[in-house]
Amino acid sequence: MLRRLRQRLGPRLDRLAKTVGNPTTQVYPSEYVGTVGRPIAELEAALSKGGFAWDPVSAYHYTPAGSSADGSWVYRSGPFGDRQLHVVLFAPDADRTDVYAHDEFNWLRHPVEHAREEDIRREQGSAEARRWLDARGIEYERxxxxxxxxxxxxxxxxxxxxxxxxxxxxxxx
Missing domain, CATH: 1.20.5 (Single alpha-helices involved in coiled-coils or other helix-helix interfaces)
Incomplete structure (x- = not known):
């Protein structure tokens, strides 16, 4: 139910956020982790089991083609850990999921720095997400x-x- 509400209200909330600031909503090539040959639901189940939490307050992200994200997940060392690994999922079709990631300030501990997008580490985040997938035997293509x-x-x-x-x-x- 929360996911449907987020999908319905998310784009409106993102437009409102853009009037206040300029949140990044497009993923960058340096954030590309790879394409997993699994349906998004399977990958989300693995993320959840592996300690990631679904992030309903994340701004919607888009590919350069304008496709909107189908999932946003974060991994933190604890609820108020200094930083978080943010993984953004796109499902181009039913059995493939494109994965993008970046390392950023945890919005729960550093809301201002997070909102200002200070010190986003794109390459570090995508490399960390690849290591996470590798450690779990989740295959992906780059x-x-x-x-x-x-x-x-x-x-x-x-x-x-x-x-x-x-x-x-x-x-x-």
């Missing part, structure tokens, strides 16, 4: 930046075509 750009371009084209088809259906109804 596409090159050029291949990811191509995939994002294809996603944009598919989205535009889908929007046009939807518009045509609405105009004929």
């Amino acid at each position: 596409d090159s930046r050029a291949r990811r750009r191509l995939k994002h371009a294809i996603e944009r084209v598919r989205a535009r075509v889908g929007d046009r088809v939807g518009e045509r259906r609405e105009s004929t109804e």
Whole structure:
């Protein structure tokens, strides 16, 4: 229930947050961990079992193609640990999950620094997330930046075509 509420209200809350500040909502290439050949629900179950917590207050993140995140998870040494590993999941299809990650200040302990996006460690976070996956035997592929750009371009084209088809259906109804 909380997830559905977050999905429904999240984009509105993010627009409101942008009027107050400028939260980063796009993932960066340096945050790319890899693509896991599992449905997102399976990966989320592994994250939960491995000590990660679902983060309902995270700003929605988007790929360069504009796809919105399907999951946001954090790992902390404790509730008020100094930093947190933030993992953002995208499900491009039913049996694959793209994983991005960064290391940042824990918003529970350092809300101002977190909101200002101080000292975000993108490469360190993605490397830490890879080590976490490796330690649990969760296999993943790492596409090159050029291949990811191509995939994002294809996603944009598919989205535009889908929007046009939807518009045509609405105009004929």
